Amino acid sequence: MQCQLWMGSLEPNMTESFIMAAFHRMGQRPLAVKVMRNKFTGEPAGYAFVHFQTDEESIDAMHKLNGKPIPGTFPVVRFRLNTASREARANMQTEREFSVWVGDLSPDVDDYSLYRVFAAKYNSIKTAKVILDSSGYTKGYGFVRFGNEEEQRNALYAMNGYTGLGSKPLKICTAVPKPKGAVTTPSSTPTTASATYSSGTGDQGAAAATQAPPVADAAQVAAAKAQSDELALVEHKRTIDVDLMNSEFLNPELSLWDSLEASQWFPHEVVEVH
Structure with missing residues (x-):
């Protein structure tokens, strides 16, 4: 089971x-x-x-x-x-989530091919997911989830610019879980996705390793979590107070006419000229 x-x-x-x-x-x-x-x-x-x-x-x-x-x-x-x-x-x-955002995925890349590429290099891979639109076509990015933070950090640099999966070099950056209650805004790519890193050795490699990794915005992680299994119930029964709604609609109109009458103002069309 x-x-x-x-x-x-x-x-x-x-x-x-x-x-x-x-x-x-x-x-x-x-x-x-x-x-x-x-x-x-x-x-x-x-x-x-x-x-x-x-x-x-x-x-x-x-x-x-x-x-x-x-x-x-x-x-x-x-x-x-x-x-x-x-x-x-x-x-x-x-458990804590150690995920990376993977961008510039060509249309031929699916979950399994994304999973195989990362699983061949890292042992702690949990899941790999290419995000699709409502028609089932790829949006050009996905997420890979690790069970080990060290491997996730290594992938940020070692897999950035990787060729051999699809027709484009991969773009990699950190995926941060969406805070509860946060409002998401539509976005197709994170603003820091174009950052590149040195793969050199010695001082240059150390300097690259100390740079703060780019971070995918919360909307990207929200898209990945859109594959949730639970369905929220929506309350369709709502009590409508017709009298209250009519009152809210009419009161401003009545107040306007009361004010006009109190000011003794009349349209010039009805004023008789002697």
């Missing part, structure tokens, strides 16, 4: 067998799929849990498939996957 993924954005006609077949067509072999249902109506709740043999298989599937079209869907529905075990969720909420 620990080796499982949460799968969201499901259509009502997506059954367990349909989802299982979709994973098989994408080269994955989950053990079981459980579509969750509303306990009152019995209707599909729009999400499911997909169980794998090992945690490694589930994480591998998540990075390979996230954002890719689900076979057999039209209009196209894309895989939306996340870790599902309680332990994984608890760890993600309590």
Whole structure:
């Protein structure tokens, strides 16, 4: 039960067998799929849990498939996957985050290719995510999350300008978690993303290592966290006081006419000239 993924954005006609077949067509072999249902109506709740043999298989599937079209869907529905075990969720909420923002990603870069490049150099990689727009196309940037701060700091310099992933050199800077209650503003790239660092040795290398790393703004991290599994309930029932609203609307108008009458002012069209 620990080796499982949460799968969201499901259509009502997506059954367990349909989802299982979709994973098989994408080269994955989950053990079981459980579509969750509303306990009152019995209707599909729009999400499911997909169980794998090992945690490694589930994480591998998540990075390979996230954002890719689900076979057999039209209009196209894309895989939306996340870790599902309680332990994984608890760890993600309590442990410190060591993440980097990765910019200048070309359209051919997906979660898995981003994950493979960083995982080949760093052992503590937790997740890699390319941010997509509402149509499923890449926005040109993503995030890589580390379990070790030292590796994250090393990646800021060693991976900045890296070539071999997509068609452009990578831009790397620190990703800072969004403070709770902060207001986000739209932004496609952090203002410090263009900063470059020396990879020299000796005094030059030491000087480069002491520079403050660039920081991605909170809006970028908010975009990554937009893949949240929980859905907030929106209150649609609102009591409307019609009398109060009418009163608020009419009072300024009545006050104007009362003032005009008190001033004994009349429009010149109705004043009789003798």
